[in-house]
Amino acid sequence: MFSIGDLSRRTGVKVPTIRYYEQMGLIAAAGRTGGNQRRYDRDGLERLSFIRHARDLGLSIDAIRELTELSTHPDRPCADAHRIARDHRAQVRAKIARLKRLEAELGRIETMCDADTVGDCRIIEALADHGLCSGEH
Amino acid sequence: MFSIGDLSRRTGVKVPTIRYYEQMGLIAAAGRTGGNQRRYDRDGLERLSFIRHARDLGLSIDAIRELTELSTHPDRPCADAHRIARDHRAQVRAKIARLKRLEAELGRIETMCDADTVGDCRIIEALADHGLCSGEH
């Protein structure tokens, strides 16, 4: 049996975060000692590792809840799991695209100014005036 | 003179967000009518446009506050403005790099499963087990 601190060290998830996940319904309420401290078994450890990994991949708490609920029904079709992964990937791709446009624009702005004082600074000017931008963002 | 609603329509910044910016000290408190409603002039419009554009580029409220304060001192050196833009761009680049790794991993995970039911679903398996990943993320 692991204490919450053991679980934290083994998974890399901080103690308050584990309690937060419990509160959010991501992990079942753990068993308790006589003194009201949480105790976990190997199963709890695995569930938390799953959550940790899925969070690292950027999945939302809601998506993870859906996935854990799914995984308790091994006979259900796994189309929902596929959908969640696909949707998330699409979102990540969209975010990358947007950030790339931003990065290009920031690079352009950065090269615009060789002044020394704020009064002549084209960086501030470029930030102020969207018309000076090369495209959308 | 513009009402807060006029300003909102002209800049695309929502009314409560304008009030929020005022509260955060991003824009000076506007003049008021006898009935306590905010009235803005062309100057206020320009300041808000600046903020809008900088936010679109992803700059934080704090960074924008620093920039607006700088721009009220035209004789100061503009190295700080350069630094803010450069730092922000570096952050954007780092975020892009991380998201690209994620995207690759999600793509790999997506192709792993051709099962029909959750019990055999390798997507859930892959999400559970970081050891199945090809690299870091």
Next chain:
DNA sequence: CTAATCTCTCTAGTCGCTATAGGTTCAAGA
């Protein structure tokens, strides 16, 4: 003058934690 629209302040909610305060329990050493 009336009715519709706008605006005001204040409070609370979003997401995924993180931090703090004040108290209790556990495990190991003397």
Next chain:
DNA sequence: TCTTGAACCTATAGCGACTAGAGAGATTAG
């Protein structure tokens, strides 16, 4: 067995950048 110190408990508040809603007052067009 007792004591100490680390780990644990709950509850609450804060982060950033808004967004939503309530309930009341102001403005403006007809």
